[in-house]
Amino acid sequence: MSGKRRVNDFVIRFANVNGTGSASTNGLFAKSIFRSGVPVSAKNIFPSNIQGLPTWYEVRISDKGYLGRREGIDIMVAVNPQSFQEDLQRILPGGYIIYDNSRPLHDDQKRSDINMIGLPMMLLSMEYFELPRLQQLFKNVIYLGALVALLDIDINIVKHLIEELFATKPKLWPPNFKALEVGYNYAKENYDCPLDTRIEKRDLIGDQIMVEGNEATALGIVYGGATVCAWYPITPSTSVAKAYDKYANKFLIDKDSKKKKFAMVQAEDELAAIGMVIGAGWNGARAFTSTSGAGVSLMNEFIGLAYFAEIPVFLVNVQRGGPSTGMPTRTQQGDIISSAYASHGDTKHILLFPSTPNECFEMSATGLDLADRFQTPIILLSDLDLGMNEHITEPFSWDKNRKYDRGKVLTAEDLDDPNLDWGRYLDIDGDGIPYRTIPGTHPSKGGYFTRGTSRDEYARYTEKGAVYKRNVDRLTRKWNTARKWVPKPEFYQDGYKSNHGLLFFGTTTYAAIEAMDKLQASSSPMDAMRIRAFPFNNEVEDFISQHDEIFVIEQNKDAQMRSLLINELEIHPKKLISILNYDGYPITAQNIIEQIGEHLSIKMISQV
């Protein structure tokens, strides 16, 4: 039988055993689609384990540029016997399975409604390669070669990618090319190539790049001028620190002395990590830490100190499935509330919601500016999907004349001004933001005592209720100033055309945009807004007030963004309809459409 004709519109999943070198081969596959000019998104679905457990790599190819996840597998490359049955059942009728037929399958390992493509991966590998370790590794390249033939990928693109991957080890090129050709030739000789599900070259990528969000975040932090990194390893944030290390060692080494213009400390825990960031921020260096939800929980007390003592902090939270240890290698937007209100007492924090790697870059640099401007913690809320998967995104750009916004910092000359009435917590400008001094600035002026206890405008300890209240009311003023400074939402229409609005943020955007297109195509278009920051700007409030009902799409169980909107903007709860996904996998457009449809039809019935 043959499959449905699917050109540049299918999902292929690789089922591997983790720790067998499949990641780099699968990465080559996705990159070769990208190089063919076709939009592609790849997601690692990996276990919290080093070696031996099932791991999947799911690639969606879409001429229309839909980069969100899609349910259903069109092609399964089944390399893992352990998960074979499960993988077999996931394939859509008419789809394909490419499996290792070095040993014959049992009867219950077959399906008649799909196409079974046997490829003797292990036998071929053993025939062409001697060392067992290499046989294992090149098995992967052999299936890649077969895919190149079956899907009509330009083999030269793959060869170039191999050369780039091993740029410093040209010795590795010939055996990789060999393995590639072995798979390619086997497919050509034994099957009708290409399949009706295939790749056709396009020119849909333009000057876009493909990169993981965490790498982009780290690069943005380097461009934003952070010189101190204190961190503690935790999935899925670890690669932020790793990439910072890479870029800092590339760009922040003094040319003459070869010494580092930065400092990195792998702390003993998350508490110490953020403590160091606070110490460095207090002392005038830009500093950051990266962590995930569990780390933010541990940092809570310190976050409150930085908020109340007004110290710049840049905190990257790459969210994963919670609560507790939760699903450490799955994605979620589950830390909205715990980040927004982190720490005891009346605290609120500025949040940034990037949805692409380009935005991770831009918002990291901006976040460091905002931390200095508002002298407070800024939390970048990324997630595992964005942080650890490669995404197609606009290229990074930087205005070479851009200056850091260091906010209100007094110099020695400022302090010598006889007319200056300075108090560390005195609101001179009426915007709630006081002026600060950096230790060591002036021999006799500007020294003050930083504390987490209540204090007056001149940083003197006080237990007087009125003085305390004056200070926290100023913090509210500062918060309201921030509403005008944080990134504004993105809109997807000119003027409002519908009574319904879609509201989303972060990685939900990919699926939401696809859902928007489908609603449009089914003659029920909806207006849409993507929130990019908390506190909510006036534009967010306006969008909500201009629509009868808002579908708030998010990836957590408790509708945390919805709660935040209700709480902060005093919106009637009935107006905000939750569209939720919380199984640890990125949300799909189909899921969004179904939930919206369900709500609208239920409503229609109740109106009858």
Next chain:
Amino acid sequence: MSYIKPTFVHPQAPRNEVGYLKRDYEGKISTLCAGCGHDSISAAIVQACFEMNIEPHHLAKLSGIGCSSKTPTYFLSNSHGFNSVHGRMPSIATGANLANKELIYLGVSGDGDTASIGMGQFVHVIRRNVNMTYIVMNNGCYGLTKGQDSATADKGSISKPSREATPYEAIDLVGLALELNASFVARSFSGDKSQLIPLLKAAMSHKGFAFIDIISPCVTFNNNKGSTKSYDYVREHISITGAMDYVPEEKAIEVEYAEGSQKDIELFGHSVVHLEKLAPNWNPTDKQSAIDKLQATKRNGQILTGLLYVNPNPRDLHQINHTVDIPLNKLTENHLYPGDGELDKINEGMR
């Protein structure tokens, strides 16, 4: 009792070499209990900084939470201070030090703040050899919450609120610091100014992590009969490694010495600790002899004080990190901008 300090300064009051009066190093009036050992330590810090000609803005004082951590308000008013959260002063100090390696960092902690809630950060700040002075004002109890035993309360010691002998083993912070290879380890007594002031000076000159455990009796909750941290008990059981004097900026003289004689230790390339050595079988640059001496004294029921161990040439965190000479907090776009065209190259590599 008055909370306002008189502003009168005697016209002949001496100024130090950098032009400051002693009162420039003082702080607000202490709100600790009258007779608290901590106030003596604050006074010693004022004296040490005045005599060392430290410009107040070149020193940052940091603390955690507790009676001890309140004291930075009572000295060095012209210095920046940071009263952080309980047990976490070391991480704040580490970050501050990373941002500006040119300041002197004086961390003040207590036995609760260090030996219990702060134990994790204490051992790691030692491990990293952050260039700072770390003082524990050690009174064996939690004063601010009415005198509960702390983890440094000796087994068998009786405090006023508990009225019972502590059943748990005490944590000896000095022994721990030695074990962890702290590059400067000392113990002193708040009632022994002649020892404490030179120790503070030597610690603040040390280019690495300098730890001083200072027994500082709590007059309200732990100065009773049966307590091993009372003024009387400490005075009766003190054993001193040596009378010492700190001589800044002096050329070092290596001296061979016998038991009970003098030793000058060149510290940090420019200053000298002039030591009248009283304890036998002990050499302050030999860690093993310090450990042996400490344990022998403990076995005899004595409290060993003085400079116990010093590594005159330690590698601090910045040396380990290979940080540039200019403090990180002074780096601007001019130093940090990766350069025109670099981002284009990165973009190209991601296509």
